[in-house]
Amino acid sequence: MDATIANPQRISGIRTGIMALRGWRRMLAAFVAGGLSALSFAPIFAFPILFLTLPVFVWLIDGSTNWRRAFTAGWAFGFGYFFFNLFWIGEAFLVEADKFAWLLPFAVTLLPAGLALFWGLAAAAARVFWCEGIGRVFVFAIALAVAEWLRGHILTGFPWNLVGYALTYPLPLMQSAALFGAYGLTAIALFVFPAPLVALGDSRGPLSLRKIGAAAALAAVPIGLLLAYGLWRLAAPQTFVPDVKLRIVQPSVPQREKWMSEYQRRIFDDHIALSLENPAGEKDSLQGITHLIWPEAAMPFFPLEAPVALDILANILPPGTTLITGALRHDPSPAPGTAAAPDARALNSILVLNERAEPLATYDKINLVPFGEYVPLEAALSKVGIQKLTHGRGSFAVGPEPRPLMTIPGLPPALGLVCYEALFPGNIVQGSQRPGVLMNVTNDGWFGASTGPYQHFHQSRVRAVEEGVPLVRAANNGISSVVDPYGRTLQSLGLDVRGQIDSALPEAISPPLYARLGDWTLALILAAFAGAAFRFRKNGR
Known part of the structure; x- marks a missing residue:
């Protein structure tokens, strides 16, 4: 096996380096990781990048000695995420540039900065309940999923590119929205994408195939189940309303x-x-x-x-x-x-x-x-x-x-x-x-x-x-x-x-689970995550 993969110091060293970042370097790392996360969505759909960027977010919280430092890291990550997800809003201010162009810099920065507050507050809340091991990834997923739900509901709400949309491409994966909705998928995504690399970064001793397989299974099993469900669902026959063109x-x-x-x-x-x-x-x-x-x-x-x-x-x-x-x-x-x-x-x-x-x-x-x-x-x-x-x-x-x-x-x-x-x-x-x-x-x-x-x-x-x-x-x-x-x-x-x-x-078709239960599906997922976080925290893992 390639030594750069088998050597545990490689991943744990990256984790330690990210945790040690201070000042503008820390903010820049968070901003860049958040910005790269925007590649996960239409029309690019490069969602595997979240396997790299979301662990950075977790490690930045690892390196936060208090909730204030966690807030700044979360805000910077969110600012990068929303800036690159929403830059296209500036196009609207150029339609009548003589009247509105002066507002463009404010629109493309202030809206992402405001939305990033949700992620900053989520990171701060997560830091309060932080623990060792994989349990903290459950805490991370709970805090960010709640923040995303609040983003879609507070004031007028603006649920554009919820993290869960990364699990709605290709089409078989999209079928899981029938079970959990975009908010439920957001909670799942916030666990499955950071979990493998975080688990490997925590590992002590040589990275055996067993450890690598166990870490990969944290994402492969849930995503595989969602894909299998989607393929089964897409086999349903297609019917049409009669006499309508x-x-x-x-x-x-x-x-x-x-x-x-x-x-x-x-x-x-x-x-x-x-x-x-x-x-x-x-x-x-x-x-x-x-x-x-x-x-x-x-x-x-x-x-x-x-x-x-x-x-x-x-x-x-x-x-x-x-x-x-x-x-x-x-x-x-x-x-x-x-x-x-x-x-x-x-x-x-x-x-x-x-x-x-x-x-x-x-x-x-x-x-x-x-x-x-x-x-x-x-x-x-x-x-x-x-x-x-x-x-x-x-x-x-x-x-x-x-x-x-x-x-x-x-x-x-x-x-x-x-x-x-x-x-x-x-x-x-x-x-x-x-x-x-x-x-x-x-x-x-x-x-x-x-x-x-x-x-x-x-x-x-x-x-x-x-x-x-x-x-x-x-x-x-x-x-x-x-x-x-x-x-x-x-x-x-x-x-x-x-x-x-x-x-x-x-x-x-008949109402799927999400159409019947709505965001209670999110509540059930968060309850399961909270139970898992408590168990791992109690066991010190």
Whole structure:
């Protein structure tokens, strides 16, 4: 066997060196390890790197003599993690650079710095309960998993790229989200990735094959079980809702043009033209299409207040075809052709229109994007020139809760999700009635060809697996798709592709474990980890 592998001093020496780091070198090591961890997610999916970076995090806590030093190490690791996971947010501030570019440095640093506080506090809490041996990895996983859950729930919540998403690629691994959800997988990931190297670093004496095998088994056994479950689950037959044929339109409107008045008619006409063609480019006037789906805020105006637009829609929709579109609307809604009342609320919505362009159902967005759709402390911040990125007067209003289901002719009960509402594990189904389809409209044109749209799509797919419900996704510039309850992409259009998708609608399946128990699955995992940590602490291992 190669001596560099068999020599225990090699790994324990690295551990000792990391523990001994002080000052800026310690902060830099934490930042770099956190930044490299971001490679684990879409579109790269280099999740094995966590076998190297998360042990560094554990060893930095090992070298912390008190909770304050653990906090700084955790914060620096988190800052690197979130900085490289969220750098694409800066793209949104360049769409109208003359107005917003000055905010870019603040956005790409302050948001990661704020989110890193969760990891700093988790590291500090872990240090309080730290112990020797593998037990401390359980403590580490508990503290960080709780921090990730809090990140997704405190204030508006922002659960972007939870660590657990590293265990949702490839597709067989994604199936474990049906059991544990993204939060439960986060707890599992925070144990299995650091455990092998930490165990080897703790080893005394020569590293025998038995010791190496035992350390590797700490990750190989749980990941192998998750893979086996996923392969078994993917063998299930695929079924479709009868008599449904969807057409999803992806217009790829440049974000810089989206809200310019001179482009309004062209954008609307573009949606119409794409709707009347099949994916082969042949005009078919929507024959055989039961449901036409447009992306978030597809029309750059308030369609219910635009009688000319409604007349055009009524002329192109054949009998039996329903339009489902992202749309802006006012509440109360004025009569067609009249202005909204000064106190009317602006809503970012999904609008369902019948063949006569009459509204059948609406869904109003609940989870608004801070500084994108509303400005916190707007009265104060507006005085220093801070305004929301989206167009329109004032902030958008929040829709009613719990999130209602939409009744759409020919479809099972539909749950509307606008933009990043598809990010929230366990919180998208809020009522007692179970949906039969997740209807997600979005516009990721703000973020160009960065990693952001790929990550957004991947996390949306995981919602389908968690709930056992198909996902229909219409995105302005991609990625539009139809995803079945197992996360399989049946049809899709890539980023910045102009076109349409014609697809059947997969049927929902029986509610998986996570859909029934929600985040109680996380609680059960954390309880098991706490028991294991106590046992190893008591035994001094």
